[in-house]
Amino acid sequence: MHFRMLGPLELCVNGRNIAPTAAKPRQVISLLLMRRNSLVLPEEFIEELWDTKPPKSAATTLQTYIYHLRKILVKNGAERLLTTHPGGYRLTVEEEWVDLWEFERSFRTGRAALDEGRPAEASRILQSAVNLWRGPSLADVEQGKLLYSYTTWLHELRLRALELRIEADLQIGRHREVASELKSLVLRNPMDEHMHGLLMIALYGAGRRHEALEQYRELRVSMIEELGIEPGHDLKKIHQEMLSDICPIPSMVPAARAQPRLA
Numbered sequence: 001m002h003f004r005m006l007g008p009l010e011l012c013v014n015g016r017n018i019a020p021t022a023a024k025p026r027q028v029i030s031l032l033l034m035r036r037n038s039l040v041l042p043e044e045f046i047e048e049l050w051d052t053k054p055p056k057s058a059a060t061t062l063q064t065y066i067y068h069l070r071k072i073l074v075k076n077g078a079e080r081l082l083t084t085h086p087g088g089y090r091l092t093v094e095e096e097w098v099d100l101w102e103f104e105r106s107f108r109t110g111r112a113a114l115d116e117g118r119p120a121e122a123s124r125i126l127q128s129a130v131n132l133w134r135g136p137s138l139a140d141v142e143q144g145k146l147l148y149s150y151t152t153w154l155h156e157l158r159l160r161a162l163e164l165r166i167e168a169d170l171q172i173g174r175h176r177e178v179a180s181e182l183k184s185l186v187l188r189n190p191m192d193e194h195m196h197g198l199l200m201i202a203l204y205g206a207g208r209r210h211e212a213l214e215q216y217r218e219l220r221v222s223m224i225e226e227l228g229i230e231p232g233h234d235l236k237k238i239h240q241e242m243l244s245d246i247c248p249i250p251s252m253v254p255a256a257r258a259q260p261r262l263a
Helices: 023-034 042-050 058-075 099-115 119-130 145-171 175-188 193-205 209-226 233-243
Strands: 002-004 010-013 082-085 088-091
Touching (some): 023 042, 023 058, 042 058, 042 088, 042 145, 099 119, 099 145, 119 145, 145 175, 145 193, 175 193, 193 209, 209 233
Antiparallel strands (some): 002 010, 082 088
């Protein structure tokens, strides 16, 4: 079997997607996948499915959803994957069956290669990690509080993998190649200092110093008008070095977000 969460939900057996079509059973199997090989409490399912207003029949309805999921798995020779325990339910799967696990592994490997001074290798590995994504995580699944928190974290992790790949590309001189990509990312993340710093370095390295300086000016104006703050110290330092005609290096770019913690 193969479970895919980095995009629309898919439970694949012999090339067939056997994921349930009803909305709430899809939420149930998605939560089981996010918490794979761990016990999920009935209260957690109920919170995910109905938030603070569960029906009186919530526990019974949940059992019905589990029953239908188990029927799907039994029909496809995977009856042992979903088990009931005194404290809840567990989906037991091999990690290599799950695209999220493959992404996490590539993320760690690529980040390590970059930290160890192997940017070309890091770029290749991190790009393979990004390529696993087929769209927003669980794009066709309704999401309560729990699933939303997981998919928000995954979005941050995907963005961090993309940033690291770009940093690797800059280290090996691919400034022109990544400048257009970064412009698109900056448009989607207009207050992200990290993205702006990478774009400034890409433009400068591509011989477009004026555009790099203009990028800083526009960000500074936006931050002052909308947030009432100046760009951070590290971004100011990059700007100052460009004014002095010194090419900054990608490692000088400030991390705009905390390093995502892998599960």
